[in-house]
Structures are given as structure tokens and as C-alpha cells.
Amino acid sequence: MHPSLSALLRPCLLLAFCGVLQGCAPMFNKALTAENRTRVRDVEVLVLMPQETVIFSADSPKVSAAMGGGLIPALIDASVQRSRQEAMSGEMATFLDRLADIDFRGEGKAVLADGASSFALKVSSAEVLARIPTKTALDARIAKTKGGSAFMRVLVYYTVDPKSLTLTTRSHAQMWQDGAPERSYAGSFIYQEAVPAALAGAAPGAEAAAVREMMRRAVLQTLRMASLDINQPFIAPGAPGAPAASGTSSASRPSASSRASGTTSASSASSGSSGSSSSGTSRAADAKSQYMFAMGGSRVPLAGELLASDGDRVVLRDKGGVLFSVQK
Amino acid sequence: MNAQYLLRTLPALAALACGLPPAAHALTDTEALSMVYEDPAPNSFGRPTQQGAPAPVQYPRGCRIHVRKVEDLRRNTETVGGPIFMMPGPAGVPVNGASLLSGDGLKWTTGALPSLKASGVQTEASAAAAGERSVEVALRLAQAWTSGLNMHSYVMLQATVPTRDGEVTKRYHGFGTKLNFANGNAEYMATLNLGMADALKAYAADLRSACEGRLVAASP
Numbered sequence: 001m002h003p004s005l006s007a008l009l010r011p012c013l014l015l016a017f018c019g020v021l022q023g024c025a026p027m028f029n030k031a032l033t034a035e036n037r038t039r040v041r042d043v044e045v046l047v048l049m050p051q052e053t054v055i056f057s058a059d060s061p062k063v064s065a066a067m068g069g070g071l072i073p074a075l076i077d078a079s080v081q082r083s084r085q086e087a088m089s090g091e092m093a094t095f096l097d098r099l100a101d102i103d104f105r106g107e108g109k110a111v112l113a114d115g116a117s118s119f120a121l122k123v124s125s126a127e128v129l130a131r132i133p134t135k136t137a138l139d140a141r142i143a144k145t146k147g148g149s150a151f152m153r154v155l156v157y158y159t160v161d162p163k164s165l166t167l168t169t170r171s172h173a174q175m176w177q178d179g180a181p182e183r184s185y186a187g188s189f190i191y192q193e194a195v196p197a198a199l200a201g202a203a204p205g206a207e208a209a210a211v212r213e214m215m216r217r218a219v220l221q222t223l224r225m226a227s228l229d230i231n232q233p234f235i236a237p238g239a240p241g242a243p244a245a246s247g248t249s250s251a252s253r254p255s256a257s258s259r260a261s262g263t264t265s266a267s268s269a270s271s272g273s274s275g276s277s278s279s280g281t282s283r284a285a286d287a288k289s290q291y292m293f294a295m296g297g298s299r300v301p302l303a304g305e306l307l308a309s310d311g312d313r314v315v316l317r318d319k320g321g322v323l324f325s326v327q328k
Numbered sequence: 329m330n331a332q333y334l335l336r337t338l339p340a341l342a343a344l345a346c347g348l349p350p351a352a353h354a355l356t357d358t359e360a361l362s363m364v365y366e367d368p369a370p371n372s373f374g375r376p377t378q379q380g381a382p383a384p385v386q387y388p389r390g391c392r393i394h395v396r397k398v399e400d401l402r403r404n405t406e407t408v409g410g411p412i413f414m415m416p417g418p419a420g421v422p423v424n425g426a427s428l429l430s431g432d433g434l435k436w437t438t439g440a441l442p443s444l445k446a447s448g449v450q451t452e453a454s455a456a457a458a459g460e461r462s463v464e465v466a467l468r469l470a471q472a473w474t475s476g477l478n479m480h481s482y483v484m485l486q487a488t489v490p491t492r493d494g495e496v497t498k499r500y501h502g503f504g505t506k507l508n509f510a511n512g513n514a515e516y517m518a519t520l521n522l523g524m525a526d527a528l529k530a531y532a533a534d535l536r537s538a539c540e541g542r543l544v545a546a547s548p
Contacts, residue, residue, distance in 0.1 A: 052470070053482070078477035089526075096484070096501055130427070134358055155423075157422040
């Protein structure tokens with residue numbers, strides 16, 4: 001049976017719709033206003049981890065983007081992506097076998113209470129679930145916030161790079177309160193950590209244990225980033241209250257807390273990789289962006305304001321308001 | 329076709345185009361997948377990943393396997409993944425998603441085992457008599473997701489193989505990829521079936537090796 005034209009068109013249009021959304025990343029983040037924060041008595045946190053294990057998807061050649069869209073380029077993209085996916089499946093079988101006994105969701109559950117105890121808002125309950133609530137269930141849950149606890153939903157997505165054993169978790173948190181259907185807060189957090197080189201390819205047990213520990217740290221750090229984001233609200237460039245554009249890169253913008261205190265940020269020479277600063281201090285990141293983010297087999301420099309530096313990690317906020325926790 | 333006709337039809341086409349993206353989200357996250365195994369028909373739009381052209385079926389002499397136990401050992405039997413909508417790029421985060429509700433995983437796995445026959449292994453759901461081969465099969469994991477215009481699936485089976493030196497337990501990993509036409513539940517089920525078929529293909533190869541007295545390779 002051959003698919004009808006409209007059936008072929010639908011996913012193409014959906015893809016085009018997603019493409020349009022690419023430029024809208026900042027709209028997904030929303031700072032918690034001081035007024036709303038004072039009204040939050042406590043919050044119920046629901047962490048959603050819908051994956052059963054690592055998801056892997058081959059890159060598409062992006063013919064459609066290069067040609068400005070269209071049905072034929074989209075089908076070429078899909079076909080090439082499928083071939084690439086099939087080609088990497090053999091390698092992934094070996095890799096996934098190494099991770100077979102890791103309960104990623106269970107690791108998140110194990111540390112949730114710890115993470116909740118030091119959260120920026122008082123947490124009245126916290127749980128990890130696999131199932132994403134339906135719209136009806138979510139609406140009902142939001143309605144319950146009227147006169148009750150606020151509700152925060154954190155959707156977590158994770159990948160592990162098979163070669164470097166780098167774990168990347170990507171999370172989006174949204175909070176509702178006072179029965180209002182609009183979110184009072186939304187934040188985006190990305191955590192990245194690699195298994196130490198000495199452990200990669202070591203005994204499967206040691207390697208799996210290292211990945212488990214990374215997952216626990218990822219969940220803890222995600223909640224910590226959410227706390228930082230709530231305590232030091234993001235002000236989008238150009239928005240009221242944002243600093244005037246200095247003509248330099250976003251990496252040298254003053255931080256939110258220094259704006260609030262009226263002080264200027266530390267110079268780029270004093271920021272960055274010393275590793276001696278305490279958690280929660282907020283300074284400008286080095287304009288040279290010495291912090292790197294691994295993606296698709298390459299490493300890209302991260303630019304943004306430094307929110308915290310603690311031990312071997314830093315938390316940066318990019319110009320769209322997304323927080324990154326990466327190794328120094 | 330003149331310009332006036334085009335002007336009349338353009339608004340209708342535009343309305344149709346605008347309405348299609350929401351309509352494409354045909355996934356029903358309140359209805360469980362059927363979990364009915366159907367042999368995937370290899371075609372240009374979807375095929376088990378590691379499955380090549382079908383070879384002529386040759387039954388090794390005496391390769392009759394009794395299935396003494398089938399289990400659903402998934403940590404999570406409520407869902408089997410689902411689409412996650414995420415922005416591309418380094419700063420991409422999952423802004424939304426939906427869950428695929430799982431039906432009966434035990435029924436799915438049990439229903440898939442007879443398909444081993446196409447690879448030359450006859451299974452019987454009965455206890456083995458003395459000297460006969462028997463196996464245990466468990467579903468460990470099943471998940472489906474989307475990427476671009478494609479759907480993907482990953483299925484992990486854990487099964488025993490009766491070798492000359494005793495029974496060994498191995499994990500079999502199956503993958504499936506299919507073009508996403510309408511994002512419907514039936515399509516996700518078909519993609520999961522591709523993954524199941526792929527895992528069973530590898531299992532059938534081991535069972536045949538065992539029947540023929542050849543070595544069975546260790547887990548990948």
C-alpha cells in the first residue's frame with residue numbers, strides 16, 4: 001500500500017514547524033518573579049524520565065534545511081538518516097549491552113530526596129515517573145495548585161556517547177502556581193560529564209558503576225541549576241532591567257547577582273578555571289570561552305555568564321537563558 | 329487552471345496546511361499499544377535493521393526447542409518510550425513529550441516466538457522431555473522514539489541457549505527504523521515489531537548454531 005500525499009506531507013510540515021521553533025529557545029524560559037516567589041509556600045516536584053535507556057539517533061544530512069524545505073529533500077533526509085541509524089546499530093548493540101543493567105531512572109530516584117532538601121524552594125514532595133502526564137492530567141494537576149502547593153514538572157532526556165562515555169542530560173523545568181494556567185517559571189538545564197579515561201573500557205562493572213554515579217550527579221546538578229536559576233533570575237538581553245549592550249560577547253556580561261547588587265563583574269582575567277571559587281558565586285566567564293561542550297563527536301566552546309564554579313565544574317548561562325553544568 | 333481558481337483555492341490550501349501539523353500528532357497517549365506481534369514485511373519504508381534478504385529456510389535436524397518460560401522482566405511495564413520534542417543544537421532541551429502506553433509485554437513476546445520458525449527453529453510452548461532442548465525467554469526492555477521524520481525502536485531480550493556445554497544466558501538487542509507517516513500508535517507498534525524481529529533474528533542464529541553443535545558466540 002502506498003502512502004497518500006497528505007500522509008507524507010504531515011510529518012514534513014511538523015518538521016518545518018519545529019524548524020520555525022528553533023529560533024524561539026528564549027521563549028521557553030521564564031524567570032520567577034519576586035512577587036510569584038513570595039507566594040510559593042511549597043512545591044511538589046515531578047521529575048519525568050520517559051526513557052528506558054540511552055536513546056541514539058544518527059544525524060540527518062539536513063538536505064531539507066539547505067534547500068529551504070520541500071517534500072523531496074525531507075524524504076532524502078529521512079532515508080539517509082535511516083541508513084545511518086541502521087549502520088550504527090551494530091556498534092550500539094555492544095554499547096547498550098554494557099549499559100544493560102543500569103537503571104537510569106532508579107539512579108535519579110535514589111538522589112531525588114537529597115536534591116530536594118537543598119532546593120531553592122521548599123519541596124513538599126518529589127517523585128520520578130516514566131509516564132508523561134496527558135494534557136488532561138496536567139491541566140487537572142495545575143488546577144490543584146489554587147490554594148495549594150505549586151507544581152513543578154522537570155522533563156529529563158539523556159544520552160551517552162558510546163566512544164567517550166560522555167553523559168549528557170537535558171532538562172526543562174516548568175512551574176505552575178495559584179491555579180493559573182500560565183507557567184510562573186520555566187528553565188532549561190544541561191549537564192555533561194565524561195567517564196574518566198582510566199575507567200572507559202575497564203571492567204564492565206567498574207564502567208557501569210561510573211555511569212551510575214554520573215547519572216546521580218546529573219540529577220543533583222540539575223536541581224542545583226534550577227535553584228541557581230530561581231535565585232538569580234535570567235534577564236533576556238534587551239528586556240527591561242537588562243544591562244546595556246557593551247559590544248562584547250555575551251561571555252563578558254555582568255551576572256544577574258552583580259546586577260542586583262549594583263557591583264560590576266570580575267574581569268575576565270580573574271574568572272574561570274582557577275577552581276578556587278565557592279559554589280554560588282557569580283562572575284563573568286572568560287570571553288575566550290575556555291569551557292567546552294561535547295556534541296556529535298566534536299567539542300564546541302560555550303559562551304555565557306558564569307553562575308557558579310565548584311570543584312571541577314562550572315555552571316554557565318548562555319544568552320538564551322539555558323544553564324550548562326560542564327567540567328572545567 | 330486560471331489565476332482566479334488559484335486565488336479561490338489558496339485559502340483552503342493554507343488552512344489545510346496549517347491544520348496538518350496538529351493533526352500529525354496522532355499519538356493517543358491514553359490508549360495502550362496493542363502489543364500484537366506481526367511479522368514485519370520488509371519494504372522500502374521500514375525493515376528490521378540487521379535483517380537482510382530472507383534466506384531459504386533450512387531446518388537443522390532435530391532443532392525443536394521447547395519454550396519452558398516466557399517473562400516480562402522490564403523495569404517499567406507501563407510505557408515503551410514515546411516521542412520527545414526537543415530543540416536542535418547544543419542548547420536543545422526537551423520542551424515536551426508524550427508517552428506510549430505499553431500493553432501486555434508477555435503476550436507480545438510469546439506471540440513473537442513462533443516467528444523463529446522462519447529462521448529454521450521450531451518452538452513449542454511445552455515442557456521438554458528428557459534429552460530435549462528447552463529455553464527461557466524474557467523481555468528486558470522495549471522503547472520507541474522519533475528522530476526527524478523517522479521512528480526508531482530498541483528491544484532487548486534475555487534468553488537461554490542450550491549448548492553442548494550447558495545452558496548459557498545471553499542478551500539480544502534488536503533495532504528498528506521506519507518512516508513516520510502519521511505518528512500513530514499502530515506505527516509505533518510496527519516499529520517495535522521491527523526491533524523485536526531484529527532481536528529474534530540474532531537469537532535464531534544462536535539456536536541454530538546450538539542445534540548444529542557449533543559454538544555460540546558470547547554476548548556482544
